[in-house]
Structures are given as C-alpha cells and as structure tokens.
Amino acid sequence: MAMERWRPFGTMERWDPFRNLGDIQTEVNRLFDSWSGRPATSALADRMWLPAVDVQETKADIVLSFDIPGVNEKDVQVSMTGDLLTVKGERRFERESNGDQSYHRVERLYGKFERSVQLPFPVQTDKIKATYRDGVLTIKLPKAEELKPREIKIDVL
Numbered sequence: 001m002a003m004e005r006w007r008p009f010g011t012m013e014r015w016d017p018f019r020n021l022g023d024i025q026t027e028v029n030r031l032f033d034s035w036s037g038r039p040a041t042s043a044l045a046d047r048m049w050l051p052a053v054d055v056q057e058t059k060a061d062i063v064l065s066f067d068i069p070g071v072n073e074k075d076v077q078v079s080m081t082g083d084l085l086t087v088k089g090e091r092r093f094e095r096e097s098n099g100d101q102s103y104h105r106v107e108r109l110y111g112k113f114e115r116s117v118q119l120p121f122p123v124q125t126d127k128i129k130a131t132y133r134d135g136v137l138t139i140k141l142p143k144a145e146e147l148k149p150r151e152i153k154i155d156v157l
Contacts (some may be wrong), residue, residue, distance in 0.1 A: 049109035051087075053117060062116060062141045069135030070108070078130050078139060080123075086116045087137065122146075 054065045066087055068076065076089035093110040122144035129140045 008026075019104060040153050048111060049091075050115055053115060057116065060143060062119060062121075062123065062143065064139045064141070066115065066139075067135065067136040068113075068137055070137075073132045076132070078128075078137075080125050082127065083119045083122065084116055084139070085119060085139065086114065086141075088112070088114045096128055 006089045036080065036087050052067045056063045056065070066086065068091070071089050071091045075092070076087065079088075091108075091110050093106075118140065123141040124144055127142045131138050131140075
C-alpha cells in the first residue's frame with residue numbers, strides 16, 4: 001500500500017519506493033558493461049552529455065566559456081533565439097580500423113551535446129563573437145546599449 005507524505009506548500013505526492021528503480025538498474029548495467037568491455041547499448045550510446053559552462057559579466061559584456069575538449073570546431077553550432085543562447089555539437093569517438101587494438105576502459109563521454117543558457121539581459125546579437133582555443137569555446141555577448149552605464153550631464157539653471 002502506497003503511503004502519502006507531506007510536501008512543502010501543502011502539496012501531496014504518493015510515495016513510491018520503486019520510482020527510481022529503473023534508473024538505478026540502467027546505471028548498474030552500464031557499470032558492468034564498461035567493466036566487461038562490452039559496447040554500450042544503443043540507448044546509452046545515443047545519450048547526450050553536457051559541457052560545463054562558466055558565465056561571467058563585465059561592464060560591457062557577458063562572457064560564456066564552454067569546456068568542449070576533443071570537439072572539432074566544425075562540429076559546433078552556436079545560435080541565439082530571443083534571450084536563449086544555444087550551443088550544439090558532437091564529440092566523435094574515433095576508433096582505429098586495425099583489429100589488433102582493444103580498449104580496456106572508455107570513461108570520456110562521446111556523442112551529441114546541446115546546452116542552452118538563458119541570458120539575464122538583452123544583448124547586441126549582431127556583435128556576438130565566438131572563439132575556440134585549447135578545448136574552450138568562448139562566446140562574448142555585448143550588452144544592449146540601453147543597459148550600459150551612461151553619464152548624464154546636469155544642467156545648472
């Protein structure tokens with residue numbers, strides 16, 4: 001019999017002790033597959049990864065830095081829709097074609113990724129600049145002119 005538990009703000013939710021059992025089983029299977037050297041199932045192989053991102057604000061810009069080592073810059077797309085910046089790409093797993101090589105462990109994540117960041121204020125979309133160096137994608141977004149501080153002259157009457 002399912003029990004009800006109290007939740008903040010007066011909402012009730014049925015407690016199900018087996019709710020996350022499927023997720024746990026999937027992770028245990030992945031762990032054993034990686035130890036045994038078996039290839040990941042197609043569902044796990046298609047799983048996406050998320051690159052880490054730092055967001056920094058200066059007086060004139062907002063700067064986002066994405067960690068995407070091992071990703072070819074040609075495999076990365078940056079787009080802006082409204083106040084949402086999206087970075088998409090793929091890190092490919094390159095295998096040698098000769099048969100005398102096998103992997104004992106593969107821990108780095110491969111495959112497609114997509115990361116969206118909602119910006120806290122308007123930017124000048126026509127002046128966005130993206131650079132890629134040493135596995136870090138840096139996107140510099142200039143603040144909209146109305147957000148930049150302006151000095152206002154005081155008239156003396």
